[in-house]
Amino acid sequence: MCKTDETTEIYYSCLLCQSFAPSHVCVVSPERTGLCGSYNWMDCKASNEINPTGPNQPVPKGETIDARLGQWKGVNDFVFKASRGKVDHYNFYSIINDPMTTCGCMECIAAILPICNGIMTVNRDFMGMTPCGMKFTTLAGTIGGGITTPGFVGHSKYNVAQRKFLIAEGGIKRLVAVRFNERAKELGIPDLMDRIADETIGTTEEEILPFLTEKNHPAITMDPLM
Amino acid sequence: MALTGIEIFKHLPKTNCGKCGVPTCLAFAMSLAAGKAELASCPSVSDEAKAKLEEASAPPIRPISIVTGDKPLKIGGETVLFRHEKRLENPPGIAILISDTMAETEVSRRLQNFKKFRYERVGMDLRPELVAIKYASGKPEAFAALAGKVKAETDGGIILICEDMAAMAGAVAACAERKPILYGVTGANFDALTGLAKEKGLPVVAKGASLDELGGLTDRLTKLGIKDIILDSGARSLKQTYTDQVSIRRAPLLNKVRSLGFPTIVFPGEMTDNPLKEALIAATFMAKYAGIIVLSDFSGETLFPLLVARMNLFTDPQRPLATGEGIYEIGGPNENSPVIITCNFSLTYFIVSGEIENTRMPAYLLIKDTEGLSVMTAWAAGKFSADSIAPFIKKCGIADKVKHRKLIIPGYLASESGGLEEELPDWEILIGPREAAHLTSYLKNTWKS
Ligand code: SF4
Ligand code: SF4
Numbered sequence: 054m055c056k057t058d059e060t061t062e063i064y065y066s067c068l069l070c071q072s073f074a075p076s077h078v079c080v081v082s083p084e085r086t087g088l089c090g091s092y093n094w095m096d097c098k099a100s101n102e103i104n105p106t107g108p109n110q111p112v113p114k115g116e117t118i119d120a121r122l123g124q125w126k127g128v129n130d131f132v133f134k135a136s137r138g139k140v141d142h143y144n145f146y147s148i149i150n151d152p153m154t155t156c157g158c159m160e161c162i163a164a165i166l167p168i169c170n171g172i173m174t175v176n177r178d179f180m181g182m183t184p185c186g187m188k189f190t191t192l193a194g195t196i197g198g199g200i201t202t203p204g205f206v207g208h209s210k211y212n213v214a215q216r217k218f219l220i221a222e223g224g225i226k227r228l229v230a231v232r233f234n235e236r237a238k239e240l241g242i243p244d245l246m247d248r249i250a251d252e253t254i255g256t257t258e259e260e261i262l263p264f265l266t267e268k269n270h271p272a273i274t275m276d277p278l279m
Numbered sequence: 280m281a282l283t284g285i286e287i288f289k290h291l292p293k294t295n296c297g298k299c300g301v302p303t304c305l306a307f308a309m310s311l312a313a314g315k316a317e318l319a320s321c322p323s324v325s326d327e328a329k330a331k332l333e334e335a336s337a338p339p340i341r342p343i344s345i346v347t348g349d350k351p352l353k354i355g356g357e358t359v360l361f362r363h364e365k366r367l368e369n370p371p372g373i374a375i376l377i378s379d380t381m382a383e384t385e386v387s388r389r390l391q392n393f394k395k396f397r398y399e400r401v402g403m404d405l406r407p408e409l410v411a412i413k414y415a416s417g418k419p420e421a422f423a424a425l426a427g428k429v430k431a432e433t434d435g436g437i438i439l440i441c442e443d444m445a446a447m448a449g450a451v452a453a454c455a456e457r458k459p460i461l462y463g464v465t466g467a468n469f470d471a472l473t474g475l476a477k478e479k480g481l482p483v484v485a486k487g488a489s490l491d492e493l494g495g496l497t498d499r500l501t502k503l504g505i506k507d508i509i510l511d512s513g514a515r516s517l518k519q520t521y522t523d524q525v526s527i528r529r530a531p532l533l534n535k536v537r538s539l540g541f542p543t544i545v546f547p548g549e550m551t552d553n554p555l556k557e558a559l560i561a562a563t564f565m566a567k568y569a570g571i572i573v574l575s576d577f578s579g580e581t582l583f584p585l586l587v588a589r590m591n592l593f594t595d596p597q598r599p600l601a602t603g604e605g606i607y608e609i610g611g612p613n614e615n616s617p618v619i620i621t622c623n624f625s626l627t628y629f630i631v632s633g634e635i636e637n638t639r640m641p642a643y644l645l646i647k648d649t650e651g652l653s654v655m656t657a658w659a660a661g662k663f664s665a666d667s668i669a670p671f672i673k674k675c676g677i678a679d680k681v682k683h684r685k686l687i688i689p690g691y692l693a694s695e696s697g698g699l700e701e702e703l704p705d706w707e708i709l710i711g712p713r714e715a716a717h718l719t720s721y722l723k724n725t726w727k728s
Contacts (some may be wrong), residue, residue: 075363149285157597165285167293167305177660186295186303195284195309197597198365204285204305231613258295258301 056083056094058145058217061114064128065097068108068135070156070199076139077156078132080112084217085123085145088159090209094212122147122221131136136199143201147221149278150173152206157197159207162189163219168258171229172219173270176210184250184258227272229265282332290328291321298322298375314338314358315368319626330651337530343482343507343570345372345409346458348434352408354570355542360528362596369501369542370593371565372534373585373645374409374438374573376548379416386425390432392577398586405586407435411462412450412574414441419449427453438462438484438573442656444471451479460484462544462725463511464496473503489513490526493539501538502692509570510543517550517560518700524568542570554578558585565589600625606677607632610641615728617642618677619711619718620668621685622649634718640726643680647671654689665698672703683728687711 065128067079067087079087086093092100097109115127123145131143136154143153147162155162163174164185175192182188187195196202212218218225228249248268250261265273288308289399295303299320301310303716310316313331318324342356353369375393377386389408397406410429414422422441429437430453441447451459463484464472476483485500487493497508512523524543529538529569547560558581561572565588574582594600602623609632621631621695623646635642647668657663672678672686684706688696690713699708712721 073363103657164305168295169289182302184303186301186306187309190305194595194597195313202309203283204288 057085058123061094062111064109064114065094066108066112066131067092067097067099068110070158071135071143074154074156074197074199077137077154078135078140079153079156080128080132080145082114082145082217084215085153086209086212086215088153088155088207088209088212090160090211093211096260104112118142122150123217139199140201144221146217146219148206149203149222151201151203154199155196155205155207157193158199159193159197160209161207161213162192162196163206163208163223164192165278166229167257167278169229169262170275170278171265171270172222172227172278173229174208174213174223178234179252181252182256183210184256184261186257222278225232227275227278229261229270229272239245282312284309287311287332288325288460290332292325293321294323296323296354314340314356328599337537338540339535340528340542341506341508342369343509345436345460345482347408347436348430349408352436353448357528357542357568360532360534362592364500366595367593369570370589371542371569372436372571373407373561373582373589374411374435375407375573375577376411376413376573376575377425377429378413379418379421382662386428389576390429393433393435396577396579396582398583398593400587400590402500403590405583405590407577407586409438409571409573410435411438411440414439414446414450419443419446422446423449423453426450426459430454430457436460439573442468444475447472448475451475451481455479459481460509462486463509464494464500466492468570469496469499473500473505476505477503482509484509484511485541486511487513489524490530490539494536497538497541508541510539511545512542512543514550515546517563520545520550521563521567523620524564528568543568544571544573545569546573548573548575557581561585562588566592588717601648601651602628602646604646604648604671604675606675606680607644607646608641609635609644610639612641612643612680614680614682616640616681617687617722617726617728618645618681618683618685619643620645620647621656621689622647622652622663622671624649624651624653624657627653630715634715635722638719638722640722642722643677645672645675645677654691658692658695663692665695665702666693668699669702672706678705681728685728689713 061083064080064082072075081092081094081097082085083094100109112131113127114125116125118126131231143151161174161176163172166173172216173184175189177189196205248270250264254264255261288305291304293304299307301307340355340357343354345352352372356368359365375389377389382574412425437454437457438464439450440457446655458481461476461481461483463486465486485496500508514520514523527539527543530536544562547557551557602625622625632644649662686706687709690711693710696708
């Protein structure tokens with residue numbers, strides 16, 4: 054088991070969401086599930102074998118352009134074609150540098166919190182205000198529709214626990230505010246979880262910053278995000 | 280788009296003071312990047328940052344707010360060529376034309392129609408917003424009197440169509456609080472009309488014979504500090520107007536041509552004498568980029584479809600249409616009337632309420648907020664299950680309106696009935712039909728309070 058992105062040459066596309074976000078292309082790798090949470094690499098592979106001309110096509114990743122950010126030539130070429138020239142590249146593992154496009158059905162949206170030097174994420178069931186100043190619906194309206202929005206990215210819940218989640222910025226060590234309570238506990242990093250704020254701590258950056266400082270959250274002392 | 284939200288954010292004060300109307304600088308930066316806000320809304324940007332951001336953050340097509348007696352009419356502010364790319368932002372205003380040579384009765388008829396043709400659909404108010412007044416009599420007093428009459432008798436925004444500067448000044452004085460739109464600035468009357476516009480702070484229509492001429496005019500206007508500009512390319516054939524509309528939309532969006540980044544005005548009535556063709560032309564420009572559409576007259580059978588077309592085009596394709604949560608009384612129900620619940624997807628609401636009307640049995644229809652999702656979708660997403668329906672039933676106040684305790688749920692929610700009986704012990708849960716079409720026979724055969 055345990056396929057990793059490095060040892061896998063063929064990723065899979067998912068174009069299902071193009072029906073409403075025409076320039077959106079998900080490329081699903083073993084360590085980054087589709088942002089809706091419904092498609093992992095294995096699902097896409099199976100779907101392709103059942104329906105070779107369907108929405109899940111093999112994408113040979115090709116030459117590595119940037120290993121840290123997660124950018125490959127083969128993927129870029131595919132995305133350029135599949136988005137009909139709208140998107141010419143994106144990075145798998147970064148939120149700051151041209152992250153993957155976001156369609157509309159993401160389970161969660163991650164956003165940078167510049168004052169905390171960290172990243173928050175909110176899932177679609179949380180209706181309230183979040184520290185970045187936008188509710189899930191506002192965030193979705195701003196970043197959705199098949200565009201790349203530096204500083205924001207849609208992702209699946211499961212993706213948070215995957216090894217490559219936003220690894221270019223330091224991975225989950227950057228997470229300063231999480232809005233999915235039970236899910237968070239499943240992540241298996243009890244100590245880090247205690248240092249991450251949720252909506253009971255605060256819904257603005259100012260409210261959660263003292264908490265993060267007190268708990269000595271790793272993001273506070275990490276390299277500046279921007 | 281020149282700068283991303285993050286790049287803009289770097290130049291903002293980062294205080295999250297909230298004075299710009301959204302809670303954080305980041306949220307504000309995102310609106311700026313999307314062309315939905317103006318930098319001026321943040322009182323604390325440094326001058327240095329302002330200079331850097333102004334150019335980059337100004338919306339490609341300037342949003343303009345036109346004063347009416349009701350809420351202001353917003354036009355422009357568009358960010359895409361096609362609805363499916365994001366959404367179309369501001370529906371074009373619809374104007375009726377009157378002139379100061381029309382007989383008094385004709386003017387009254389038109390103003391009556393302006394007031395009369397209003398419709399409510401999906402909780403939205405569909406109505407025309409503007410009255411265009413044309414100077415043709417050669418008598419400035421008549422023009423001014425008409426402007427005064429429109430202001431007094433309607434809540435419409437006003438467009439003054441007039442070449443004569445003295446007559447224009449008189450009419451402006453007669454309806455000054457309504458901030459009329461001045462039609463229109465050309466190379467010939469530039470100084471006189473801009474003087475008036477500047478003095479009173481009025482929006483103007485720039486009218487050129489070609490797009491180049493138009494761009495030249497708007498450059499001169501912006502240099503004078505007049506920014507509320509509406510464009511008329513001068514074309515009066517369907518084909519040429521269409522071409523111009525598309526060019527005027529593409530230039531600022533795709534090629535950053537600021538001088539054409541303004542909403543437009545079109546006159547379908549000057550392209551044909553046939554009222555039906557006029558309506559078709561108006562529909563064309565509703566989809567293709569008009570900011571204001573001036574119609575030569577209103578009739579219900581052409582205005583209503585135009586208003587509905589406009590509503591459909593300008594809804595957000597990424598967000599399902601939703602009806603407000605609450606109790607809807609259909610046919611004057613009483614304490615023995617059936618109580619039926621469904622989701623707040625607009626289409627569901629219309630179909631279910633229509634079917635209830637067909638039964639001619641008065642009923643209470645409860646609409647639960649399911650974020651615009653249909654019954655099955657909402658149920659699958661956990662937004663229409665016993666634990667969310669029960670609190671709604673308790674707080675919505677339906678228990679005070681009926682004596683019985685019977686709740687009819689959609690047939691597709693049958694699996695929730697057990698849960699509901701547990702959460703709502705006072706209530707008997709009745710499983711209704713799966714399809715709205717079967718409501719009539721269901722109610723007729725089974726309902727007993
Ligand atoms: S979000 Fe899910 S369904 Fe949509 S394109 Fe990506 S993997 Fe496919
Ligand atoms: S008004 Fe300016 S400083 Fe205040 S939150 Fe908005 S952008 Fe930030």
